[in-house]
Amino acid sequence: MIKDPEAHVMGQFLGSDQGPTVVFISGIHGNEPAGVMALEEVCREIREAEIIPKGSFYALKGNLQALKQGKRFIDEDLNRIWHKERIEGLPSKKDLNNEEREMQSLLMIINTILKESPPPFYFIDLHSTSGDSHPFITINDALINRNFARQFQLPIILGIEEYLAGPLLNYLNLEGWLSLGLEVGQHDAPVSVKNAISLIWVTLVFTGLLKASECPGYEGHRSRIKEAAGGLHGFYEIFYRERISTGDQFKMVPGYRNFDPVPARTLVAARNGQEITTKQDGILFMPLYQAQGEDGYFLVRDIPAWILRLSVLTRKIRSKGVLAMLPGIEVSEQDHEDLYVTARTFRWLGKPVFHLLGYRCTVLENGNYRLTNREFRAKSRAYHGTPWRNGQFA
Numbered sequence: 001m002i003k004d005p006e007a008h009v010m011g012q013f014l015g016s017d018q019g020p021t022v023v024f025i026s027g028i029h030g031n032e033p034a035g036v037m038a039l040e041e042v043c044r045e046i047r048e049a050e051i052i053p054k055g056s057f058y059a060l061k062g063n064l065q066a067l068k069q070g071k072r073f074i075d076e077d078l079n080r081i082w083h084k085e086r087i088e089g090l091p092s093k094k095d096l097n098n099e100e101r102e103m104q105s106l107l108m109i110i111n112t113i114l115k116e117s118p119p120p121f122y123f124i125d126l127h128s129t130s131g132d133s134h135p136f137i138t139i140n141d142a143l144i145n146r147n148f149a150r151q152f153q154l155p156i157i158l159g160i161e162e163y164l165a166g167p168l169l170n171y172l173n174l175e176g177w178l179s180l181g182l183e184v185g186q187h188d189a190p191v192s193v194k195n196a197i198s199l200i201w202v203t204l205v206f207t208g209l210l211k212a213s214e215c216p217g218y219e220g221h222r223s224r225i226k227e228a229a230g231g232l233h234g235f236y237e238i239f240y241r242e243r244i245s246t247g248d249q250f251k252m253v254p255g256y257r258n259f260d261p262v263p264a265r266t267l268v269a270a271r272n273g274q275e276i277t278t279k280q281d282g283i284l285f286m287p288l289y290q291a292q293g294e295d296g297y298f299l300v301r302d303i304p305a306w307i308l309r310l311s312v313l314t315r316k317i318r319s320k321g322v323l324a325m326l327p328g329i330e331v332s333e334q335d336h337e338d339l340y341v342t343a344r345t346f347r348w349l350g351k352p353v354f355h356l357l358g359y360r361c362t363v364l365e366n367g368n369y370r371l372t373n374r375e376f377r378a379k380s381r382a383y384h385g386t387p388w389r390n391g392q393f394a
């Protein structure tokens with residue numbers, strides 16, 4: 001059992017049998033209480049029905065202070081600070097701000113879980129959106145994440161980690177564990193709590209922690225999710241981000257829903273009184289309808305099925321050695337997994353090629369790129385023999 005003086009742990013259920021270990025995190029943004037309420041409800045039901053899982057289940061609460069105040073964060077966004085350097089610097093830093101303190105206690109809990117509970121691990125981060133939305137999933141594009149996420153039959157967004165610095169899920173992914181973000185709907189809509197409850201229950205079944213027959217109302221949860229998806233499903237990639245700088249007055253045109261198609265030259269927002277229109281056709285993603293936040297909106301597009309299939313094949317090739325022979329590409333000295341690519345070579349080969357091969361591309365300050373391969377890091381073997389590997393629930 002985890003000792004937790006600050007009450008980040010809302011529930012911990014340690015089953016009689018070996019693995020998996022499923023960890024839910026809620027309220028990492030303090031203005032997103034739906035996930036917290038849903039986890040409370042599921043924990044209550046598990047206790048009352050005296051359900052004993054096959055494996056371990058942890059329900060965690062993220063930004064405690066921000067949740068109390070109903071704000072996204074107190075000093076800085078808790079979901080943008082999970083950088084390796086920052087984490088390593090915590091013990092020696094004096095005067096931690098609120099989010100650094102929250103991160104420190106969460107890290108302690110996560111590390112204890114990783115040490116004391118059996119693999120494979122599943123990390124699920126519950127969020128909600130400021131605008132009206134169908135539920136959807138965000139993942140780092142590793143094949144284990146893709147295959148697991150498929151079962152929910154919700155829209156799945158790939159590549160958000162290339163646009164966001166320091167989200168918790170990216171940190172866990174670099175450790176090699178399966179992790180996904182579940183966006184359950186609009187922040188305060190009562191239906192978001194219901195969506196979240198259904199998503200938590202089916203996750204417990206998909207991971208093998210519970211049998212479908214042990215999950216109260218399993219079929220009802222599945223059909224609720226299907227209905228909430230509103231016919232949206234499949235994989236999408238982000239190709240555009242409208243960034244907000246500090247001090248900007250940003251305002252979306254009212255009435256947009258997440259996943260609304262927007263043709264090129266549509267008026268979507270205003271910044272400091274200047275109109276913003278889209279430059280190409282796309283699907284509007286996460287339009288910002290709240291005061292705090294760094295991203296105005298994103299544009300996404302469908303990923304064709306043949307590209308998804310092709311990328312499964314290309315990732316089986318150890319591409320690193322071949323790429324390293326090309327001019328403008330270097331294998332990092334410190335970290336064997338990463339490649340450094342000059343801006344010129346990056347443009348010449350093109351981002352889609354690196355994506356196919358499983359690389360996450362981040363632009364560096366000097367304009368060159370750092371490429372991290374998600375497949376090399378993924379602890380895929382730990383998930384062999386799990387119920388979802390053969391697409392049982394898809």
Ligand SMILES: [Zn+2]
Nearest residue numbers: 029032127128
């Ligand atoms: Zn959030």
